[in-house]
Amino acid sequence: MLLIYIGVGMIATIRNMSTKNREYAAVLLSDYAISEYDYWASPCAFLGAYIPWTYYFNNRDMKVKWFFRAKSSDLEKVIKDKDCQSIVLVGHGSLNCWQATDRLVSNLEVLDMVKGIPKKTGEWMQLSCGEEDVDPVRMGELVMEKKERVYTYSKAITSYILVTDTLFGFKYLKSLTQ
Numbered sequence: 001m002l003l004i005y006i007g008v009g010m011i012a013t014i015r016n017m018s019t020k021n022r023e024y025a026a027v028l029l030s031d032y033a034i035s036e037y038d039y040w041a042s043p044c045a046f047l048g049a050y051i052p053w054t055y056y057f058n059n060r061d062m063k064v065k066w067f068f069r070a071k072s073s074d075l076e077k078v079i080k081d082k083d084c085q086s087i088v089l090v091g092h093g094s095l096n097c098w099q100a101t102d103r104l105v106s107n108l109e110v111l112d113m114v115k116g117i118p119k120k121t122g123e124w125m126q127l128s129c130g131e132e133d134v135d136p137v138r139m140g141e142l143v144m145e146k147k148e149r150v151y152t153y154s155k156a157i158t159s160y161i162l163v164t165d166t167l168f169g170f171k172y173l174k175s176l177t178q
Helices: 002-018 041-058 074-079 105-114 160-168 171-177
Strands: 026-028 064-066 084-090 097-099 104-106 124-127 150-152
Touching: 002 041, 002 064, 026 041, 026 074, 041 064, 041 084, 041 160, 064 074, 074 084, 074 105, 104 105, 150 171, 160 171
Parallel strands: 026 064, 026 084, 084 124, 124 150
Antiparallel strands: 097 104
16 A cells, blocks of 8 residues: 555656746644644645645646645745745635644734735635634635635545545535635
């Protein structure tokens, strides 16, 4: 089984490197899982998600760039990068915030990050709990051109839902938005 995973992973890597489009999807993996700085969280999420997410975005003619132990500055970097058109946030959060490895990022901080920046045309996938906080506006709506391409869960999720959804092209996540 490990040999199959390694083989398919190598194919995904080659395919990702050979994608010609400059546009890319940024996958930000937070290390705030159970407590602050859970250094195992990013590698575990990467191992489980690398193949399906790389294929998912490569099929949309986008490369994938992975950010381990993603911090708030990584989110700001990809928001301001014109080549980054899709963003996936992984970690604790709600519709209005995301727990980066270093701190909680809310809509207020994202509003500052997007000033003067054109909105993105790809997809925003926030893989965190989907409960509403104070602000009814989903974080991704501040960044993306079309709010129909902002995908969030509508309630608290389990690891089982997240893993299953990842393996099947985010069908559950997308069904919640439509």
